[in-house]
């Protein structure tokens with residue numbers, strides 16, 4: 570296309586975004602906007618799918634039937650979120666299988682948080698309370714994302730995530746109010762999950778490659794640091810309420826700003842985990858590759874059946 574035409578299409582596009590008109594799959598969008606969405610939404614989908622694994626570890630060891638049923642339901646919700654998101658990626662013209670191959674070959678990322686092990690039952694509480702809590706903080710603004718299919722998918726995802734957050738907080742609250750050993754288990758889990766949960770929001774704004782452009786396109790509505798601060802402000806009083814201590818000696822309410830000041834994140838650890846060297850990266854990607862291989866016969870059988878049915882229908886008509 571002529572450069573002048575492209576420039577004017579880009580101007581019309583940005584004007585629509587500025588006026589809060591949703592961009593839909595068949596509308597014009599700049600290539601870079603499409604690429605950014607494919608990157609972010611597919612990585613989001615991978616996170617939902619990989620995110621099932623740390624919790625799956627506890628399905629067989631949940632302390633009672635009610636806990637087990639709730640945990641199973643939550644994990645199934647995450648699978649559903651992955652599916653909506655892969656569908657949203659397809660509306661951008663991307664091939665779902667290609668994006669999955671990118672994950673398996675290490676070309677695509679997924680949230681750093683899922684590379685940490687779930688060592689005790691209290692970790693199920695922390696995943697719900699902190700990990701889903703951080704996810705909601707990040708995802709509620711995505712319901713207003715400029716790209717229609719992503720924004721609409723996030724509405725349902727957020728409703729389910731808020732149930733997940735509450736079930737996690739309920740587990741943690743019960744442990745924190747239980748025997749001294751149970752309270753200790755909850756505190757120990759909080760000590761391990763607090764900092765990785767803060768890392769979920771991504772690098773500081775100054776080091777974030779995509780934030781400025783994504784804000785202009787209204788894909789992101791807040792910066793990484795803004796969302797992280799909102800999460801800290803919301804979560805610290807919850808910890809205080811149930812008598813657990815956030816493992817940060819620099820954490821202090823700042824009367825002037827009305828926010829909590831908090832300590833420096835270990836960014837070396839963050840980047841190590843993002844680059845594939847976290848405690849469970851290899852295990853997580855291997856599990857996903859094995860699932861794809863194990864499911865091959867089902868996909869092949871379904872395809873053969875679909876072809877057979879199509880042939881039969883043709884004969885009848």
Ligand code: BYC
Pocket residue numbers: 608609612613614616617618620621647678679680681682700701704707768769770771772776777778779780783793843
């Ligand atoms: N882990 O320029 P930046 C969930 C990457 S919740 C790994 O700030 P952006 C769930 C980033 O991709 C979790 N990588 O990027 C909850 C970029 O690398 P690339 C998923 C990270 O995109 C409970 C580079 O660092 N949520 O699913 O503007 C149970 C520079 O970053 C991380 C979403 O995906 C990280 N923590 O902002 C089950 C929400 N942080 O891509 C499941 C949608 C940054 O250039 N995504 N990186 O190679 C977003 O909101 C944004 O993509 C992010 C990052 C805030 C995550």
